[in-house]
Amino acid sequence: MKSETGFDHDLYKRFPTKGPRPESEFDELQRIWCKPKGLEYLTVVNNNYVGLYYVGGAFLFFLLAGVLALIMRTQLALPLNGFLDQETYNQIFTMHGTVMMFLFAVPAVEALGILLLPQMLAARDMPFPRLSAYAFWAYFLGGLAFFCSIFVGLAPNGGWFMYPPLTSMTYSPGINADFWLLGIGFIEISAIAGAIEIIVGVLRTRAPGMSLDKLPIFAWSMLVFAVMIVIAFPSIILATLLLELERALNWPFFDGLRGGDPLLWQHLFWFFGHPDVYIIFLPAAGMMSMIIPAITRTPLVGHNFVVLAILATGFISFGVWVHHMFTTGLPPLSTAFFSAAGMAVSVPAGLQVFAWIATLAAGKIRWSVPAYFAIGSIVIFVMGGLTGVMLALVPFDWVAHDTYFVVAHLHYVLIGGMVFPLIAAFYFWAPMMSKRRLSERLGRWAFWLMFIGMHVTFLVMHWTGLMGMPRRVYTYPDSDWTLPNQISTVGAFLIGLGVLLIVIDLVRNFRFSATDTVGNIYDAGTLEWLPTGLYSSRSIPVVKSRYPLWDDPNLSRDVEEGRYFLPNSATGERETIVTSPWNAEPQYLQRMPGPSWFHLGAAVFTAGFFLLLTVQLYWLSAASGLLAIGCILRWAWANDLPIVHTAVDIGAGIKVATYAHGPRSHGWWAMSVLLVVAGMIFLMLMFSYVFLWSRQPELWPDARPLAILFTSLALSAASLASALIAPRLYARAPWAAALLALLSAALLTSAWFVDALDWRAGGLDPELHAHGALVAAFLSWQGFFVVVAALMGLYAIARWKAGLLARERPATIESISLFQAYAAGQALVALTITRAFVLGV
Amino acid sequence: MRKWLLFLAGPLIWVIHFIAIYVIASIAALAHQTHDLWPRMAIGIVTAAALIAFIAALSLMRGDHERLEVFKRNVAMGGVVLGFVAVIWQTLPALAL
Numbered sequence: 010m011k012s013e014t015g016f017d018h019d020l021y022k023r024f025p026t027k028g029p030r031p032e033s034e035f036d037e038l039q040r041i042w043c044k045p046k047g048l049e050y051l052t053v054v055n056n057n058y059v060g061l062y063y064v065g066g067a068f069l070f071f072l073l074a075g076v077l078a079l080i081m082r083t084q085l086a087l088p089l090n091g092f093l094d095q096e097t098y099n100q101i102f103t104m105h106g107t108v109m110m111f112l113f114a115v116p117a118v119e120a121l122g123i124l125l126l127p128q129m130l131a132a133r134d135m136p137f138p139r140l141s142a143y144a145f146w147a148y149f150l151g152g153l154a155f156f157c158s159i160f161v162g163l164a165p166n167g168g169w170f171m172y173p174p175l176t177s178m179t180y181s182p183g184i185n186a187d188f189w190l191l192g193i194g195f196i197e198i199s200a201i202a203g204a205i206e207i208i209v210g211v212l213r214t215r216a217p218g219m220s221l222d223k224l225p226i227f228a229w230s231m232l233v234f235a236v237m238i239v240i241a242f243p244s245i246i247l248a249t250l251l252l253e254l255e256r257a258l259n260w261p262f263f264d265g266l267r268g269g270d271p272l273l274w275q276h277l278f279w280f281f282g283h284p285d286v287y288i289i290f291l292p293a294a295g296m297m298s299m300i301i302p303a304i305t306r307t308p309l310v311g312h313n314f315v316v317l318a319i320l321a322t323g324f325i326s327f328g329v330w331v332h333h334m335f336t337t338g339l340p341p342l343s344t345a346f347f348s349a350a351g352m353a354v355s356v357p358a359g360l361q362v363f364a365w366i367a368t369l370a371a372g373k374i375r376w377s378v379p380a381y382f383a384i385g386s387i388v389i390f391v392m393g394g395l396t397g398v399m400l401a402l403v404p405f406d407w408v409a410h411d412t413y414f415v416v417a418h419l420h421y422v423l424i425g426g427m428v429f430p431l432i433a434a435f436y437f438w439a440p441m442m443s444k445r446r447l448s449e450r451l452g453r454w455a456f457w458l459m460f461i462g463m464h465v466t467f468l469v470m471h472w473t474g475l476m477g478m479p480r481r482v483y484t485y486p487d488s489d490w491t492l493p494n495q496i497s498t499v500g501a502f503l504i505g506l507g508v509l510l511i512v513i514d515l516v517r518n519f520r521f522s523a524t525d526t527v528g529n530i531y532d533a534g535t536l537e538w539l540p541t542g543l544y545s546s547r548s549i550p551v552v553k554s555r556y557p558l559w560d561d562p563n564l565s566r567d568v569e570e571g572r573y574f575l576p577n578s579a580t581g582e583r584e585t586i587v588t589s590p591w592n593a594e595p596q597y598l599q600r601m602p603g604p605s606w607f608h609l610g611a612a613v614f615t616a617g618f619f620l621l622l623t624v625q626l627y628w629l630s631a632a633s634g635l636l637a638i639g640c641i642l643r644w645a646w647a648n649d650l651p652i653v654h655t656a657v658d659i660g661a662g663i664k665v666a667t668y669a670h671g672p673r674s675h676g677w678w679a680m681s682v683l684l685v686v687a688g689m690i691f692l693m694l695m696f697s698y699v700f701l702w703s704r705q706p707e708l709w710p711d712a713r714p715l716a717i718l719f720t721s722l723a724l725s726a727a728s729l730a731s732a733l734i735a736p737r738l739y740a741r742a743p744w745a746a747a748l749l750a751l752l753s754a755a756l757l758t759s760a761w762f763v764d765a766l767d768w769r770a771g772g773l774d775p776e777l778h779a780h781g782a783l784v785a786a787f788l789s790w791q792g793f794f795v796v797v798a799a800l801m802g803l804y805a806i807a808r809w810k811a812g813l814l815a816r817e818r819p820a821t822i823e824s825i826s827l828f829q830a831y832a833a834g835q836a837l838v839a840l841t842i843t844r845a846f847v848l849g850v
Numbered sequence: 851m852r853k854w855l856l857f858l859a860g861p862l863i864w865v866i867h868f869i870a871i872y873v874i875a876s877i878a879a880l881a882h883q884t885h886d887l888w889p890r891m892a893i894g895i896v897t898a899a900a901l902i903a904f905i906a907a908l909s910l911m912r913g914d915h916e917r918l919e920v921f922k923r924n925v926a927m928g929g930v931v932l933g934f935v936a937v938i939w940q941t942l943p944a945l946a947l
Contacts, residue, residue, distance in 0.1 A: 010916055222921030313921060317928040324861035325936065328868045340879040342889065342944055346871055349940035356932070591853065592918065703880050 010220075016594035021218060021551045023661035025563075025572035034577035035547065041578050042133075042544035044523075045604065052604040054138035055543050057442065057523050059145050060124025066149040067117035071428075072512070073156060074108035077101050079505050082466075086498040088487040098483035099166035100185070104159050106169030107189060110285065111196050112152045114427055115238075118292035119144075119203040121434060122231045126207065128441070128537035129225055131216035131549045133575075133585035134601055136209045136675045139608040139644060140202050146612030148199035154620050155192040158185075165189035168481060170278055171252070173263040173271045178256045184623060190253040191623040195616050197246050204235035204242075205682045211235075213675050214585055215593040216536065217574055219552035225535050226309060229316050230295025233323040234288055239682060240327065241284040243689035248277035251697070251786065260775045260782035262697070268779030270704050272337060273697055279330035280693070286422065287326040287354075291319060293430035294361050297383055300430075300437050301365050303533035304380040305372025308556060311364040318357035318364075325354045335406045344403055351401030355394055362391060377531070378452030379437035385460045386429035393421025396471070411481075414474025417467045424463055432459075432511065440527035441537060444520040451517075455510040462503025469493045469500075534559035540569045548573035548660065549586060552593070579657035580667055586659060587675055597666045598657060599675060602647065611640035642804065648676075649821045650813070670820040680824045684831045687794075691835055694783075694790060695842055701779045709780050710771075717767040718844050722837060724760035728753045729833035736819055736826045743814035746822050747805040753829045754795075754802035760836055761795045764788070787839050794832040801825045857922055859907035860929025867900035867937050871944070890945050897941045904934045 010018050045053040053059065081101055084093040093101065123141050127134050135141050158164045165185045167176040176186045211232040215224070251262045252274065261267035263274050302309045309315060328350035335344055365387055374380055396418040400406050409415060432455075440446045473493040478485060485494070529538040534556025539546040550573045554560040567573065574586060574595070583601040588594055614637035621630035656664045671677055702709060731753035739746040765788050775785035805825055808814050814822065855862065871893050878889035908930050913919035 010918065011914075220918045222918045313924045314928065316921075317925050317932065320858065320925070320929060321861055321932050324865055327865070328940075340875065342875040342878060343872065345944040346868070346875065346940050349943055350868070350936075353936045353939055356936075703876070 010592065012594065013589045013592040014594045014596055016589075016592075016596075018594075020661070020663055023663070024551050024574070025567040026661050027572075030571040030576055035571065037578055037581075038544050038547070039542065041581070041583055042542065044543065049604055052142075052606055052609055054134075054142045054602065054604055054608070056123050056127045056134050056138065056141065057543055059138070059141045060120055061442070061521060062149070063116065063120030063123055063141075063145045066145065066152070067113050067120050070108050070112040070152060070156070071117070072508070074105050074113060075505060075508060077105040077108070077159075079501055081105065082498040082501040084483060085485075085494050087495075088491050089484055093483060095483045096166065097162075099481075100159055100162070100164040102481055103165045103168055103189070104156070107165065107193070108152075108156060109423075110169055110289075111193050112148075112156070114289040114423070115200055115285070116148055116196075116203075117431060118231075118234065118289060118427070119200065119207070121296070121431075121438075122207050122234070122292065123203065124442075125438065125537055126210055126228060126231060127214075127545050128539070128541055129228060129535055130211070130214060130219065131536045131539070131546050131552070132210065132214035133545050133549075133583065135206050136214050136585070136587075136599065136601075137206050137679065139602050139605060140206050143608040143612045143615075144199040144202035144206070146609055147195045147202075147615045150613060151192070151195040151199075151616035151619060154616065155188060158188045158192070163188060165192075170282065171274075172278075173252060173255070173274050174265075176252065176256075177263065178259070184625065187253065187256065187623045190249045190256070191619045193249065194246075194619045197242055197249075198615065200238055201242055201683075201686055204238035205679050207231050207235035208239070208682055209675050209678050212590045213587050213678060214599075215588050216549050216552045217586065217588055217593055217595050219588075219593045221591055223552055223555050225555070226298035226312070226315055226319070227292070227295035230291045230298070230319050233319050234292045234295075237284055237288045237291070237323050237326070239686055240689055241281045241288060243686055244277050244693050245281035247690050247693045247697070248274060248281070251277075254782070254786065254789075258775065260785060261779050262701070262782055262786075264779075267777065268701060268705055268708060269782070270701060270779075272334075273700055275334050275337065276330070276700065277693060277697070279333045280327070283329045283332055284326045286419075286426075287322050289423065290358070290426040291322060293386075293427040293434075294319070294358075296430045296434040296437075297365055297386065298361070299533070299535065300379050300383050300433055301368050302372075302556070303437070303531045304375050304377060304383065305368055306375070306532060307368055307372030308534075309364060310367035310371055311360075312555065314360055315364045318360040321357040322354065325350060325357065329354055329401075332401060332406075335403050336410045348401050348403050352398055355398050355401075358394060362387060362394075375531075377436070378447070378449055378456065379433040379531070381453060381456040381460075382429045382433035382436065385456060386425050386433065389421055389425025389429060389460075389463060391425070393418060393423075393425050397422060409474060411479055412474035413470045413478050413480060416480055417470035417474060420463075420467045420470075424467075429459075435511070435515075437531060438537070439519060440530050441541075442521055442523070442526055443518070444522045444525055444527070445518045446527045446530060447518050448514050451510050451514040455507040455514070458503050458507030458510065462500045462505075462507060465500025465503060466497045467500070469496045473497070529558070539565055547571055548576040550574070574660040574663075576660060579659055580654050584667075586665070587669065595659065595663065595665055596673060597669045598659060600667060605644065605647070607640045607644040607647075611637050611644060614640060638800070642800075645804070646808075649818055651815065652818070668818065668820075670818070670823055674820055676820050676824060677827070680827050684827065687831065687835070691790065691838070694786060695838075698783050698787075698842060701783060708778065710778075713767055713771050713844060717763060718840060721760045721764045721767075721840050724756050724763065725833050725836040725840065728756035728760065729830055729837070731756060732826050732829035732833055735829075736823045739814075739819045739822050740816055743816060743822070744809050747809040747814060750805040750822065750825050750829065751802035753826075753833065754799040757798050757829070757833055757836060758795050760840075761788070761791055764840060765792075784843050787843050791832075791836055791839055794835060798829045798832045801828060853922075856907065856910060857926050858929065859910075859926060860904065860931070860933035863900050863903045863907065863930075864933040864936050867896060868940070870896045871941065875944070893941060893944060897937060897945075900937050901934065904930050904937075 084090050165188050211228050254260045255262050261269040263269045263271045331347035332351040436447050478490045523543045546568050548568050548571045550568050584598050587596050587599045614633045617633035618630050652668050656666050731749045735746040735749040773781050775781040874892045911923050911926050913923050
């Protein structure tokens with residue numbers, strides 16, 4: 010194989026090593042990756058614990074949202090029922106959708122990624138363990154507080170998609186809508202943090218030799234899932250920001266009377282919302298592609314096609330957002346593309362289904378609970394997919410839009426495409442981390458109750474919809490709708506009973522352990538089934554095939570005896586091997602952080618910031634925000650510390666460095682992905698600007714003086730130059746690089762002030778017209794970057810003063826430079842866009 | 851970066867084509883000219899360019915018989931074929947409108 014990094018592949022022949030390993034190295038490994046005690050369970054960062062917390066948290070929200078569904082079905086069981094009043098029903102259906110989508114579905118699959126990926130890739134942990142823990146705590150604490158709003162009648166009530174003008178201040182004057190808009194803010198942050206972790210983890214911390222052709226399908230799907238989050242979530246972040254700004258400050262982005270347009274919300278929301286279905290589906294499909302080969306003891310048929318399908322789904326799903334807007338009066342020319350894309354996206358999804366069916370046919374199914382749920386999932390998902398193609402047909406969509414037909418379709422897709430695979434995954438992977446296996450008897454009962462209940466509830470709902478019953482109504486007259494509604498309610502309780510059995514099974518039988526587990530009872534072939542501890546596998550194997558445990562019967566023993574990479578702790582700290590993205594060649598050893606209170610504090614105060622803002626306790630919210638920033642800075646301070654060992658032996662005499670910087674380093678990759686997120690938000694803001702301009706271009710104001718534009722552009726360009734020069738100067742004079750970082754921030758701040766003061770002098774009023782609101786939004790967004798860039802500049806100076814900027818460790822200054830260069834580039838584009846349109850270009 | 855671009859060439863060309871035809875359709879709608887000839891001609895030209903780009907990408911996909919290279923080539927070629935079909939699939943109805 011051609012080397013990607015210059016690594017000699019013949020070195021792999023040294024493994025498995027011969028001869029006894031010292032007993033002390035295993036003891037040291039256990040000491041370093043020790044089990045938490047007492048309060049350490051809160052500060053723990055190990056993926057086994059954080060992943061389990063995450064899965065548990067997501068499952069809790071699934072149960073809570075499920076209870077809300079049962080309450081809704083109880084209300085709809087009888088015509089003109091008085092079990093719930095209209096307002097409570099509105100809050101409950103909004104919370105059901107919101108909690109299922111934002112607090113269960115996306116976090117659940119992200120959680121399984123964090124739980125399974127390190128073991129599956131034979132990494133010691135995810136590359137940023139504190140980031141995973143931060144993501145979990147921000148999500149869990151914020152999510153619980155958000156959910157509690159329903160107990161005091163303050164839950165959002167505008168549907169999970171929160172369309173304005175219904176959710177504008179005029180029609181939703183309370184703080185219910187704000188709970189949604191600000192409440193999911195921390196969930197978005199959490200999802201993006203997890204996505205960064207997963208992208209870097211999959212591409213950079215695989216076991217040596219695990220080139221992309223040998224990457225397990227679950228890892229492929231998690232990689233595409235994470236990239237899709239990075240592309241799609243910025244749109245909803247921007248949408249929520251704009252609507253909250255409209256509600257709080259009366260900036261009219263969605264007010265048609267003042268140059269705004271409610272359709273902008275729909276574009277932004279569905280650019281996130283439709284890919285979100287695939288964001289949820291792809292990891293679940295990845296789980297299916299792992300479970301089905303194991304239960305049939307047959308390699309996945311059409312592995313390469315499945316990879317292609319995952320990639321194609323990731324792309325095409327972004328061309329389907331208008332699928333939800335066919336009734337809004339868009340021109341037929343546009344709707345034709347989206348209709349075609351809506352149908353086309355079923356092709357890669359179908360490709361995966363055919364691969365599963367072929368694998369089931371090629372092997373011999375060993376019936377077990379995961380097998381039942383996996384096969385049940387195929388049946389349900391295919392039915393949901395077919396009605397999806399029906400809804401992609403514009404004329405049919407006009408008929409079925411906003412009826413129960415759509416409710417039936419989306420539940421078939423989400424339950425078949427995500428819930429059943431997830432439960433299959435619970436039963437399949439539980440033996441990997443539990444002392445006892447889950448009950449086959451209870452699991453099969455749960456399956457049949459859920460499978461039958463699913464069809465009883467939702468199959469009939471197609472007809473309810475075609476009979477004309479609209480969604481989101483709290484009651485209905487005694488009519489033809491009564492019987493199908495009663496049947497659906499019976500089915501919903503059957504599903505509830507099935508889920509209850511799973512809960513009972515988990516309580517009775519799931520006993521977490523990292524070492525003393527049931528093990529590989531399904532005889533699967535991938536690395537997560539190696540004997541593990543909190544350090545993941547004892548040593549990190551060289552991967553030679555897609556199913557290494559099937560192809561090398563001695564692998565588990567050799568790994569357990571420490572005969573592969575990193576049988577010890579080479580540096581005396583937590584560490585993992587960073588490998589190259591294509592061939593997975595060892596590049597360097599990453600030193601990893603241990604437990605800490607700072608990421609926990611940052612999470613608590615981040616959630617506090619958003620929630621206190623929602624209940625309008627502004628000063629407390631600001632204090633919470635400042636504390637969150639303080640915790641994050643303190644957390645960052647512990648990174649990039651002096652190196653004791655510059656190069657270490659990672660096994661069989663192979664030496665690698667313990668430090669890397671620039672595009673080779675995992676930190677650089679993480680910052681780059683973060684900047685893609687920022688860039689996407691900015692791109693969506695530019696789309697919003699052009700979109701609203703296109704509504705009423707004649708009402709946009711006159712030009713501002715060009716001299717000011719050129720001054721701001723010059724200052725921004727100087728800031729960009731300083732940011733780019735700083736890392737180049739670092740090797741000679743770290744102090745000068747730190748000063749340049751501060752200078753870059755100062756120039757950027759000046760550019761912002763010049764621009765903002767000029768708009769102010771021109772009488773810009775964000776409340777008067779959407780143009781003013783958009784310019785103010787650009788200024789606010791850029792202002793946020795100015796503040797962060799300034800903080801980074803000061804941080805660089807503080808590190809220099811503390812003696813932490815050493816010539817051989819440029820990673821910190823490189824990250825700061827990357828961020829500041831992006832911020833300056835963004836300023837240049839924002840200045841040009843906001844003023845070019847005013848000039849009438 | 852070049853490796854990734856070639857690996858994802860099919861879906862990437864699809865994305866560029868999709869954005870282009872969406873922009874053309876939006877401009878036509880803005881000018882109230884969705885039923886005129888020029889939007890359809892513009893979409894036709896962009897589509898022809900996309901199809902040529904697919905063929906060009908396909909011609910660049912060479913490599914040895916190593917397992918990783920074969921995998922990359924197979925997935926990349928599959929992406930090109932899928933993208934080719936998707937572009938035709940979503941453009942033809944619009945041109946026929």
